[in-house]
Amino acid sequence: MIKFYALGISGYCTKVRIVLRMKQVPFEELRPDGGHYSSTAYQERVPPGTIPSIQLDAFTLFDSEAIVEFLEDRWPEPAMRSSDPEEKARQRALSQFHNTRLEPVIRKLFPLVKQKPGRKVNAEVRALKTDFLDQIEKLGKVVSPAPFIGGRTPCLADCGFPTTIRMGQDIFQHFGVEIDLPVWANAWLGSLESDEIVGDEVKKNRAAVKKWLIAFS
Numbered sequence: 001m002i003k004f005y006a007l008g009i010s011g012y013c014t015k016v017r018i019v020l021r022m023k024q025v026p027f028e029e030l031r032p033d034g035g036h037y038s039s040t041a042y043q044e045r046v047p048p049g050t051i052p053s054i055q056l057d058a059f060t061l062f063d064s065e066a067i068v069e070f071l072e073d074r075w076p077e078p079a080m081r082s083s084d085p086e087e088k089a090r091q092r093a094l095s096q097f098h099n100t101r102l103e104p105v106i107r108k109l110f111p112l113v114k115q116k117p118g119r120k121v122n123a124e125v126r127a128l129k130t131d132f133l134d135q136i137e138k139l140g141k142v143v144s145p146a147p148f149i150g151g152r153t154p155c156l157a158d159c160g161f162p163t164t165i166r167m168g169q170d171i172f173q174h175f176g177v178e179i180d181l182p183v184w185a186n187a188w189l190g191s192l193e194s195d196e197i198v199g200d201e202v203k204k205n206r207a208a209v210k211k212w213l214i215a216f217s
């Protein structure tokens with residue numbers, strides 16, 4: 001059975017949990033040793049000190065993208081990646097768009113939540129809103145969800161976005177900033193959240209984020 005090291009507030013862990021559940025892979029979810037990824041005990045096993053990570057017998061793997069690709073290769077049903085070389089590569093590029101372009105914008109909000117509110121923080125939040133909407137606009141030029149990126153069923157590339165986008169909206173709202181998404185993005189998120197597993201995972205992640213935000217309210 002897979003040991004899945006994760007925390008509820010992590011969007012990357014949520015992405016992996018969605019794939020584990022969709023593929024019905026037996027897994028046991030554990031907190032990182034010592035309760036946090038920064039602990040010496042966890043970093044002895046997972047030197048980069050990041051979550052998520054998985055352990056399967058003697059095999060340890062970190063990095064959410066590597067993990068979901070491994071799950072796809074090891075448990076190919078239901079297929080969550082195209083078998084067509086071009087489409088498979090496109091889906092990988094879209095996953096990387098999430099990991100390297102969209103999510104980093106939201107990550108920049110985290111330290112602002114912990115800072116004293118004020119004009120400087122508000123200006124940074126407004127600048128990040130512009131960056132976030134800019135990335136969404138660019139995403140809209142490279143996806144045509146029908147209703148998912150993967151077509152009729154979600155693919156690996158669909159799984160990171162819903163948590164990150166909702167997390168972004170919730171954190172911006174914490175600063176009193178509303179994010180209006182384009183019609184196509186609302187339709188795509190609606191389809192994703194109508195999926196029982198995605199909907200459940202996004203809901204749980206939002207509850208964890210809300211609890212975190214309340215601590216700084």
Ligand SMILES: N[C@@H](CCC(=O)N[C@@H](CS)C(=O)NCC(=O)O)C(=O)O
Pocket residue numbers: 009010011012013037048049050051052062063064065099
């Ligand atoms: N590229 C990594 C990023 C994962 C990541 O940054 N996770 C955060 C928690 S959401 C973390 O472990 N942060 C600790 C650190 O970066 O040192 C992945 O996809 O797994």
